[in-house]
Amino acid sequence: MEKLVQLARLIAQNTDGDGVFETAxxxxxxxxxxxxxxxxxxLHQPAICIIAQGAKQVMLADEIFRYSPGQYLVxxxxxxxxxxxxxxxxxxxxxxxxxxxxxKLLSEMLVQMPDTFGQPTMRRKCIGLSHATPExxxxxxxxxxxxxxPDEIAYLAPLIERELMFRLLRGEQAEMIRQIxxxxxxxxxxxxxxxxxxxxxxxxxxxxxxxVEARMSPSSLHQHFREVxxxxxxxxxxxxxxxxxxxxxxxxxxxxxxxxxxxxxxxPSQFSREYRRLxxxxxIQDITRLRTEPARYAEA
Numbered sequence: 580m581e582k583l584v585q586l587a588r589l590i591a592q593n594t595d596g597d598g599v600f601e602t603a604x605x606x607x608x609x610x611x612x613x614x615x616x617x618x619x620x621x622l623h624q625p626a627i628c629i630i631a632q633g634a635k636q637v638m639l640a641d642e643i644f645r646y647s648p649g650q651y652l653v654x655x656x657x658x659x660x661x662x663x664x665x666x667x668x669x670x671x672x673x674x675x676x677x678x679x680x681x682x683k684l685l686s687e688m689l690v691q692m693p694d695t696f697g698q699p700t701m702r703r704k705c706i707g708l709s710h711a712t713p714e715x716x717x718x719x720x721x722x723x724x725x726x727x728x729p730d731e732i733a734y735l736a737p738l739i740e741r742e743l744m745f746r747l748l749r750g751e752q753a754e755m756i757r758q759i760x761x762x763x764x765x766x767x768x769x770x771x772x773x774x775x776x777x778x779x780x781x782x783x784x785x786x787x788x789x790x791v792e793a794r795m796s797p798s799s800l801h802q803h804f805r806e807v808x809x810x811x812x813x814x815x816x817x818x819x820x821x822x823x824x825x826x827x828x829x830x831x832x833x834x835x836x837x838x839x840x841x842x843x844x845x846x847p848s849q850f851s852r853e854y855r856r857l858x859x860x861x862x863i864q865d866i867t868r869l870r871t872e873p874a875r876y877a878e879a
Contacts, residue, residue, distance in 0.1 A: 582716050583648050587631035589723050590674040597672075603729050604722070604736050606679040613672045616664040617872075620822055620857060623660045625680040625759075627747065628652045629711065629719055633673030634666035637706070640809035644708045649716070653752040655680075655759045656705045656770050657777060658808055659818035676723055678743070685744055686760050705759075705766075705807045707752040715746040768793045769807045772800060776812060780819040781843035786812060820844070821857050828866050835862035 594600050594611035601608050612633070623637075634647040638661040646652055647666070654660075667673035711719070722739045725732050748756060758766040772793035776784075789812050790800040804812050824838040833841070839850035851861055858865045 580649060580716070582713075582720050583631050586629075586676070586716075586720050586723060587648075587674045589720075589726060590631055590676060591672070593726050594674075599677075602726055603732055604725060606681065607722070608677045608679075609723075609726075610675040610677060611672050612664045612667045613669050614664075615667055618661045618663045618859075620659065620661050620818075620825075622657055622819065622822060623654045623662075624657055625682060626654055626677050627680065628654075628675055628677045629716075631674045631676070632671060633664065633675075635662060635664050635673065635675070637662050639706055642809060644706065646708050649711055651709060651711050651715070653707050653709070653747070653755065654705065655707075655755050656766075656773055656807065658705050658773075659810075659815065659822065660706070676719065678722075678740075680756075681740070681744075682760065684741065685748070685756060688741070688744060688748060689757060689760055704755060707755050709751040712746065712750065715743070715750065718743040718746055765795075765799075765803045766807060768795050769800070769804050772804060772812060773808070773815070776816055777819065780816050780823070781841065783843070784816075817853065818857070821854055824850070824854065824862075825858065825865070828862055829869055838862075 590609045590611065593602060593609050597612050597614075599608050599610050618638070629651045630646055630648050632648055634645065636643055636645040637652060638644075639658065644652060645665070664673045718739060722736065722743055725736055725739070747753065758764060759770055761767060772789050772795075775789060775792040786797045786801060790797040793800050795803070801811060804810075804815070808815060810818070820842040824835075824842045824844075827833050827838040827841060828835060835851070835854075836847050839847055844850040854865070855861050860868070
């Protein structure tokens with residue numbers, strides 16, 4: 580498709596080697612990888628990702644989402660995932676755009692156009708994959724083309740982003756977005772629990788305490804939290820702890836014991852076991868390979 584070719588060309592022109600690059604358009608990043616990567620564990624914020632070239636897979640617990648050119652992935656809540664570029668080469672690198680969602684804008688649109696999107700369903704998934712319609716892809720292309728016309732970004736980017744969000748809200752993933760924005764439904768309550776755990780992940784907590792914050796019963800929270808995130812609240816906390824520990828060791832050059840203590844572990848041996856289980860190697864070995872081959876473990 581010609582629009583995908585144009586989008587790939589734009590991304591390539593606006594990347595300086597491999598990696599994730601912020602752009603002059605608010606919340607828009609362009610991504611390039613010239614080789615397949617190792618699995619990367621990361622906390623993915625609400626965003627939409629559109630692949631123009633190459634392929635990637637995203638794993639949430641035991642569920643795998645594989646997407647390629649012309650498809651887009653939507654994430655509606657802060658969720659720990661594992662991402663891996665699986666098709667990329669020097670001749671045909673992986674090329675993608677990521678737009679972090681403006682939830683305030685989406686909320687305003689839902690209020691202004693409530694009859695446009697039909698009746699709600701009970702869908703609760705926090706991640707979804709769809710094929711881009713020609714209209715959706717056209718809006719994404721025109722949005723990205725503003726990178727070549729920086730003097731127009733302040734005036735046209737908000738308008739085109741609004742069109743892109745309109746296409747998103749008319750597409751297959753609309754219900755997932757609507758549910759996270761609607762007040763006092765199950766998904767919104769789970770999102771409150773997620774926000775609280777993110778702010779307090781280094782401290783011990785009980786499911787009853789999180790349930791109070793979410794305004795749910797403990798049993799209801801456990802059920803719906805797992806439906807949305809594919810993990811329990813305590814598993815979610817563990818993922819956040821281990822990812823933050825890895826960041827501290829890599830970026831701040833702290834030792835594993837210090838990082839473990841800072842994220843809430845009392846037992847270094849337990850930390851080492853759980854770290855190895857998630858990242859495939861103990862802390863020292865894992866950080867060594869991250870520093871030796873940073874491109875293979877880069878965010879994509």
